[in-house]
Amino acid sequence: MRWRPGWIPRDGRIPPGPDQKFRVKFVGNKPYVLDELREFWELLYLPGDRAKQIEAGQYDHLFRNDGPDGAGNYRFTDVSRESGIDGTDLGQAATWWDCNNDGLPDLYVANDYWGSDKLYQNNGDGSFTDLAKTALPHTPWSSMRVDIADVNNDGLMDLLATDMAGSNHFKQKVGMGDMNSAGWFLEYAEPRQYSRNTLFVNSGTDRFMEAAYLAGIASSDWTWIPRFDDFDNDGRVDLCITNGMTREIRAGEGYLSQHSASVSFPMMPANPTAHLEIRWPDGTMSEHPISGSSNVEIFQAQ
Template sequence: MGIAQESWLAHSESTMRAVDYVFILFLLAAAVSCDSEDRAQATNGSSAESEKPKPDPKPTATVHTRNEEIPFAPIGLVDQALHQEPARDAWQGEVFNDLASAQLKALGKILVHPAKLSLENLQKLIHRDFRPSELQPGGLVVVHQDAAFVVKRPAADQRPRARPFLEGVRQLVTPFAEARELRTEFKIYSVALDAGEPVSNSWFQISGRTPGGALAMRARWRCHWDWPSPDEPPTLKAIAISEFEQTEGVGGPLFSDVTKTVFRGLPEFPKQFNHGMDYWTSRLESRYGIGLSGWHGLAVGDVNGDGLDDLYVCEPGGLPNRLYISRPDGTVIDASALSGTDFRVQTQCALFLDLDNDGDQDLTLATTLGVIFMENDGRGGFVVKGSKLIPEAAPLGLAAADFDLDGDLDLYVGCYSLRRSNVEEGQILGRPIPYHDANNGGRNVLFRNDRSWRFTDATRELGLDQNNRRFTLAASWDDYDDDGDPDLYVANDYGRNNLYRNDRDGNGDLKFVDVAKKAGVEDISAGMSVTWGDADGDGDRDLYVSNMWSSAGNRVAYQRNFQTEAGETAREEFQRHARGNSLFLNKGDGTFADASLTAGVAMGRWAWGSLFADLNNDGRNDLLVANGFITQPDDTGDL
C-alpha cells in the first residue's frame, strides 16, 4: 500500500568522502578508523586527514560565509579528546585496530592468491606460539535449500578440530581452488586490550564464482593477538570462529544485467548515465542544483495503458529527467520530451499514481522547489495541474495512501533538513541536535486530496505535526493494526522514528497519534528506508527498517572512555545507532518484538533501501537490501 523513496544526505558542492561521513556519523576521527577489505584485484582506498585543533576546555567551531565568521559551540557528537589525540593511551584501541586490520588485510591477499600461500608469508602474521585453530568447521548440515541456493551451517553437536595455521588456511581456501573473482573482507567491530592479550572480533567473508555457480563463506572471527609495542604490528596467537555459514549458488545468478539490451538505440542514455557525479559537477553550474548527494530515485508504472511497466528516472538539476516507455520486444523508447516530463530542476523522487480516479497513472514529483502534480492524458502525455511550494524544507520522499477512506489518494511528503541559509552554504551536512536524537530537521507535510486537483495541507489538523522536525528519509503506509485504515511509519536519520496510528478522537474526527515508543518501534538510529511485509507467516504486517551498520561505531561506542560524561541511557543510544537494520515482528496487540539479531538481518552495511519480496517464489517474504555510497571510476563493484 505504501510507497517510499529513500535518498542521500545533503552535501555542499565540495567533495565529500565516505570516511569523512563515518567520522561525523559514528563519532570517529577518520585518522583512527580503518576497516579491512580485500579483493583479488587491487583496490584504491581513500583516507581523510583529521584536523587537530588546540585543546580547549570549551572549544568552538566557526561557520565561514562570504562576509563573516560566526562562532558557535560544537554539538557534542565526538569526544574532543579522540578528535584531538586519537593515538594517546585512552584510544589505543583504535591504534590497535589500524594495525590489526592491516594484518588481516594481508591475510586476505594471501587467501585470494593461492600462490602466496606459504609458511614464510604466513609467519609474518602469526606468533611463534600460535595455538591451533579451526577456520572451517566440518560436519556442515543443510539448513536451507531451493533451486538457487544451498545454505549450510555446522551441526549443533559439532566439535571444533584444531589445526596448525597453514593447514587451516589451506582447508579454508581449498573449495575456492577453481574460483574466479575471489574476494575476502574483514570488518573488526570490537577491540579489547585489557584481557592480558589484545582480542578483536570481526566479520570475515570470502566469496567467488565457481564452475558450479558461486560459493561464499562468512563467520565471526575472535582473534587473540600479541602486541608488544604500539610501533609494531600485532601477530595472531589464536582464532576462534562462530556463526559460520556457507552458501552455494547452484542455479545461476538470480538476476541478469540487461541494461545495454533494454536501452540499445538510445544514444542519449550512455551520454547521460554512464558518467558519475564527479563528471557532471565539473560541467554544470551549482545553481542548477547539481551536487554529490545522490538524492535521485525512480518510479515504475504503466503510463500509456499497454500493460507494460514504464520507467521514470529523476535527475539532479541541470540534467533532464527521463521517461522511458517499454516496447513489447523488451526495449524502451525515450519519451521524456514528448511526454512533457523532462524537467531539469533537481528532482528527488517520483510516484506514478491515479490522483483523479480516471484509471490512468498520473505523476507526482518531489523537486527541490516543491511538489509538482501532473495529469496523464491516458496515452503517456502529461500536463502540470498544480504544484505545492514547501518553503521550509525541500521535499525528499513521497508516500501515498487513502488515509481518510474517501476514495482518492492522499500524499505524504517527507523532508530531510531545513533549507540552507547563506550562513550554511559552506556546510556539508545539516546540524542534527542532539546528534543521536535530533528534532531540528525539516517539517514533513500531508497533502489531502480534495478532488479536482486541489491538495490541502492537513498536517497540523490531523495531528501529524507532533514529533515532526526529524530528518526524514523514508515513509510508508500500511494497516499494521488491522482496523481497516492505513497507518504511517516514518524513518528518520539521526534518531527515533515515528509510527502514526490512524485514530478517531472523542468527537469522531480523524487524528493521527505517534505511538512509536509505545509500540516498540522508535528504533533510534540512522533510519533510511522502511518496508512492510509478513516476515513470519502469521498473517499480520511486520516492519523492516534499514539503518547503518558501522564497525567503527561498534568499536568506539562500547569503549569505557567513550562519552564518559554522558548518562548510561545516552551511551546505549549511541551504541544502538551503530547496530544496523531492524526487524520488528507484529505481536498482534499493537506492539512489535525486535527480532533483528535473532533473525540475522541487522548487518546490512550502509543500507539505503530495503524491500520485502519473494525472490525465489516459495511463498515467503525475503529481504532485499541496497547499500553503498559514492561509486568511482575504479570502483571494485562491491557496495
C-alpha cells in the same frame, strides 16, 4: 524556551524573533542556552527522567486530497498540524501500513540521527497519534529506509527499518559514533535508539517485538534500500538490500593455515580503475590505485 518580552539588547543587536525556529542542546540531561543568547530567551524546563533532542528543521507535511474543483483540477490541502503529523526530524522515508489491522492506514516515518522514528496510528477522524514510545521496543539511530511484509506467515504485516551497522566487527567500531558525547542520549532517549537494523514483528497486540538479531539481518552495512519479495518463487518472503559500503575482499589471513593470498574481483566497464586499500596484519594500511585487466603484486613495506 520563551522570548523575554520587551527585552532590548544592550549593544543594539537585533534579537531573533519570537517565532524563529531554534535548536536546543541538552547538557547533563537539561536544556542549555548559550551565554550570548541568554539575554534574549528565558528557559522553561520541566524536570523529568527523560530527555529529548529537538530538531529545528522544516516540518513534515501531510496533504489531503480534496478532489477536483469546477475546472477539473485536483486540489490538496496541507493538514499537517491538525493531523498531528508535523515532526521536524531528519526524515528519510515514510511508509503506510495497517499496523493494528483496523482497516485504517497507519504511517511509519524513518528519521535519521537524533530524532526517533515515528509510528502514527490512524484515529479514523483525520488525526494521528504517535505510538512509537509505547509500541516499539526501540528504533534505529539513523534510519535510512523501511519496507513491510509478513515475514513469519501469521497474517500480520511486519516492518523492517534499516540503519548503517557494519557487517563485521571492524566496520562496526570504525563507523560508530562518539559514545562519550552521546552517552546521555543512549541512556535517556525515549524510545531508545540503537545503530542497527530493526525488524518489528507484529504481535497482534499494542506492542511490537524486535527480532532483527534472531532473523540474522541486524547488520547489513550502510543500508539504503530494503525490499521484501519472493524472488525465487518458493512462496517465502525474501529480502534484498542495497547499500553504499566499501566492498571488502579477504585474503591471506590466518597463521600456518591461511588461505590463498591471491584474489580477483570484477570491475565494471564504466569504472576501469579502482582504489585498493589494504589492512596488513600488523595494523598498518596502504593504498594502491589499480586498473582493470591487469595482474598486480603488492608487498608490505618493511
